[in-house]
Amino acid sequence: MKLILAIVNNDDSNIVVSALTNRGFEVTRLSTTGGFLNVGNTTLLIGTENDRIDDAKEILKVFSSTRKTVKSTNESFGRGLRNDSVGEEVTVGGATYFILDVEESGRV
Numbered sequence: 001m002k003l004i005l006a007i008v009n010n011d012d013s014n015i016v017v018s019a020l021t022n023r024g025f026e027v028t029r030l031s032t033t034g035g036f037l038n039v040g041n042t043t044l045l046i047g048t049e050n051d052r053i054d055d056a057k058e059i060l061k062v063f064s065s066t067r068k069t070v071k072s073t074n075e076s077f078g079r080g081l082r083n084d085s086v087g088e089e090v091t092v093g094g095a096t097y098f099i100l101d102v103e104e105s106g107r108v
C-alpha cells in the first residue's frame with residue numbers, strides 16, 4: 001500500500017477530490033499554506049493500493065490546471081528571507097505529489 005501526499009491549488013481541490021472519490025479513492029483533505037507564496041493550498045492524503053498509483057496520478061494531472069500568478073506578499077520578512085522574489089511571476093497549479101510506502105494501515 002502507498003500513501004500519496006498531493007498538494008493542489010485550492011481552486012482545483014473540489015474537482016480533484018470529486019474525480020478521485022468518484023473513481024473509488026479514499027481521500028482526506030488538509031488546508032495548508034505554501035511556504036513561498038504564503039497562500040492557501042490543499043494537501044490531499046490518498047491511501048491506495050500500489051496498482052492504482054498510476055490512476056491517481058492521471059486524475060491529479062487531468063484535473064489540476066496550471067496557471068501563472070505574481071508573488072505579492074512579503075510576509076517572510078523578519079525570518080531571514082529577501083524581498084527580491086516579491087513581484088516575481090511564478091507558475092502555480094498542477095499537483096506536487098510525494099508517494100510514500102505504508103507499512104501498515106487499518107481501522108480499529
Ligand code: 2BA
Pocket residue numbers: 007033034035036037038039041090091092093094095096
Ligand atoms: P508554494 O511554496 O507557495 O510555491 C508556489 C509556487 O511558487 C511553486 O509551485 C513554484 O512554482 C514557485 N516557487 C516555490 N518556491 C520557489 C522558490 N524558492 N523560488 C522560485 N519559485 C518558487 P509548485 O512547485 O507547483 O508548488 C506548489 C506548492 O506545493 C508549494 O506552494 C508548496 O506548498 C508545495 N510544494 C512544492 N514543492 C514542495 C516540496 N518539495 N516540499 C514540500 N512542499 C512542496
